[in-house]
Amino acid sequence: MQTQPSAPNLWTNKEFIPFVFLRFSLIFALFIQSTSVAYEIFRVTQQEIYLGLIGLFEFVPILFTAFYAGQLVDKLDKRKILVICISCFMATSFILMYVNLESVKNSVSTTTYLSICYFAFFMLGLTRAFSGPSLFALLSxxxxKENYTKAIPISSSAFMIGSVLGPLAGGVILAQFGIEITLMTAFAIMCVSMVMILLIAPKPPDNTEADLTESPMKRIKEGLKFIWATPIILAVLSLDMLAVFFGGAESLLPAFVEKVLNQGPETFGFLRSAHGIGSLIMMICLSALPLLNGNVGPKLLGAVALFGVCIICFGLTRNVYLCFAILMLGGAFDAVSMVIRQSILQIKTPEKLKGRVSSVNSIFVSSSNELGALESGIAATFLGLVPAIVFGGTMTILTVIIIAVVIKPIRNVELK
Structure with missing residues (x-):
């Protein structure tokens, strides 16, 4: 039978430390990879819509496989699933590394190059459909359980450090050494992720005979029924999907840096890291502030609304350093929102349903991020780059107001 560690101190837990480094190294490599390839795609095409298509190709496989992935994660060994997922990430990283070799890229047409890149992003999305719920369930x-509110900020901080250093390192390496060395670096760090997951013991689930014989469809319905019957969970997922969907303006950063700020890859990496730096600073503050005490509903709504305000201000700014400060502030508000949302999902979800709830969350998150990137790309094509960013921030604020009025339980949430 699966037992939880009994160590009272998180840092004496021999499995939590590899888990933290796993989150860091995996997101660090993925951010180096995605930001550098996105910049290269825009350099080749000079059209914002191709940046939006990256989000579409990552979202489609998540949409069609997430429900199945969630029930499978609840049924199987989470660690084994992650080993397979990281292997797939490594294979996809190798594909992107190969197609971006100068000799290979020069020998194929732009259409072929883009097709291979979008196929790789499709595979990344497919893999994330399984890795996301597995990581979510593995933490618990x-x-x-009594350490969740401490472990979540630490785990999220590892994610944020990776999201800070990934784009920054990607931009610097891209500018100094080119796309080939950048993607080789990402692949090497993927290998570190594999080492980290192998340091964690297998985690077979405590399945009853009924759990093992249930059909996938029945298990999926059980998860959806729980979400629909729990207004707090439904409200949190809806807020994430709709608000961040319209706040995905940062996906337009390659175009904004080049067309509006008239800067290069170093500035792109610098600005791309701002969100993560702000989030990281806020994560450190959250370890000392009683943010998760009392009613966290107004804090969640306020943080998302202020994130929308930052998006609007970013779109109207022309100074690189002011852009950085605004994006960093937006990252801080996003961190508050993320910690509260993750804490609600971990505490309010029964252990046997974590994979399925997380799979639905992955669809909502991907809807907000990947489809948000597509929405931003389309809006930029028809409205113009700056109007599209301002529109996205405005809609984020409006979404918060609508959800606060329509889904009233979100106003009063206690983490217990």
């Missing part, structure tokens, strides 16, 4: 198996 390497720490005790």
């Amino acid at each position: 198996l390497v720490v005790k």
Whole structure:
């Protein structure tokens, strides 16, 4: 039978430390890879819509496989699933590394190059449909429940450090050494992720005979029924999907840097890291502030609304350093929102349903991020780059107001 660690201190937990480094190294490599390839795609095409298509190709496989992935994660060994997922990430990273070799890229047409890149992003999305729920469920198996509110900020901080250093390192390496060395670096760090997951013991689930014989469709329905019957969970997922969907203006950063600020890849990497730096600073503050005490509903709504305000201000700014400060502030508000949302999902979801709830969350998150990138690309094509960013921030604020009025339970949420 699966047992949870009994260590009272998180840092004496021999499995939590590899888990933290796993989150860091994986997101670090993925951010280096995605930001550098996105910049290269825009350099080749000079059209914002191709940046939006990256989000579409990542979202489609998540949409069609996430429900199945969630029930499978609840049924199987989470660690084994992650080993397979990281292997797939490594294979996809190798494909992107190969097609961006100068000799290979020069020998194929632009259409072929883009097709291979979008296929790789499709595979990344497919893999994320399984890795996301697995990581979410694995956290509760390497720490005790009473340590969730401490473990979540630390785990999220590892994610944020990776999201800070990834784009920054990607921009610097891209500018100094080119796309080939950048993607080789990402592949090497993927290998570190594999080492980290192998340091964690297998995590077979505590399945009953009924759990093992249930059909996938029945298990999926059970998860959806729980979400629909739990207004707080439904409200959190809806807020994430709709608000961040319209706030996906940062996906237009390659175009904004080149067309509006008239800067190069160093500035792109610099600005791309701002969100993560702001989030990281806020994560550190959250470890000392009683943010998760009392009613967290107004804090969640306020943080998302202020994130929308930052998006609007970013679109209207022309100074690189002011853009950085605004994006950093937006990252801080996003961190507050993320920690509250993840804490609600971890605490309010039964252990046997974590994979399925997380799979639905992955669809909502991907809808907000990947489809948000597509929405931003389309809006920029028809409205113009700056109007599209301002429109996205405005809609984020409006979405918060609508959800606060329509889904009233979101106003009063206690983390217990």
